[in-house]
Amino acid sequence: MGANEFLFLLTGLKWTVLLSIVGFIGGGVFGLAIALARTSGRPLLERITAGYIALFQGTPLLMQLFVVYYGLALVGLKLDAWVAVAIGFTLHASAYLGEIWRGSIEAVPKGQTEAAKALSLHYVWRMKDVILPQAIRISLPATIGFLVQLIKGTSLAAIVGFTELTRAGNIVSNQIFQPLLVFGIVGALYFLLCWPLSLYGSHLERRMAIATR
Template sequence: MGRDEFVFLLIGLKWTVALSVVAFICGCIAGLIVALARTSGITLLERITAGYIAVFQGTPLLMQLFVVYYGLALIGIRMDAWAAVSVGLTLHASAYLGEIWRGSIEAVPKGQTEAAKALALRYFSRMKDVVLPQAIRISLPATIGFLVQLIKGTSLASIVGFTELTRAGNIISNQIFQPITVFGIVGILYFLMCCPLTIYGAHLERKFAASTR
């Protein structure tokens, strides 16, 4: 395990971070839309988004990535590995974040919404200025926890040949025949990414729990 192999792992780490950031940001945007649709009070929208969430929560992420990359190609939609994995992880993230935020929106006291309606605030202003700021605060620990899972989930991108950290480790292991050393380093790199987020999420959870006593 020399310098060149370690540099190759760091390149894989770079793509893991990039993929996590893209999937999380795009998933947040799509997840907010899903959450708003789930709490819109419009029966059709609520049923469609409930079905959307059920599909992505009820099937393995590995299968979802496989379907996006190989399945869409069968109907003429061809994407390279980066685009396919980004889309697959974004869809996966949007379903989970949509459900997390749906629960957070519904956890905001009903009196807040009723007071906003009494002030004649329209739906957009009511959500933007009253409900969502409180819902985001409630959802932060769970959102950070999901981000940790998303980072680890990027390791499944290797199914479509995308070289992120885990695949880079596998390539090096097959070359130098030192799997314990290679995947020990890979595990440490994942730990260094995920552990601070886990600690921060736990800190926020304790902080918010103390503030509600």
């Protein structure tokens, strides 16, 4: 296990981090739209978004990546592995974040909405200035927990040939024939990414529990 192999693992780590960021930000944008649609009070929008969430939460992420990468190629839309996995993780994250944030919006006391309506605030300003700031605070522990799961889930991107940390580890292992050493390092790198986030999520959860007493 030399310097070149370790640098190759760090390159894989870089792509893992970038994929996590893209999936989380993209999923956050679409997830917010889904959450707002789910709480809009419009039956058609609520049914469509509920079906979307059920589809992506009820099927394996691995299958979703297969469909985006190989399924679209069957209809003539051949995507680069990076683009395909970015789209796959964005869709996957949007369903989960949309449901997390929908629950957080509904967890805001009804009196807040009623007070905003009494002040004649438009829906956009009501959500922007009153509801969403409180909902985001409520959702932070669950959102961070999902981000940890998303980072670990990026290992599935290797199945479509994308060289993230797990695939980089597999390539190095096949070259130097030391799988325990290589994947021990890979596991340690995942741990260094996820453990601080898990601690932060637990810290926020404890703070919120104290604040609500």
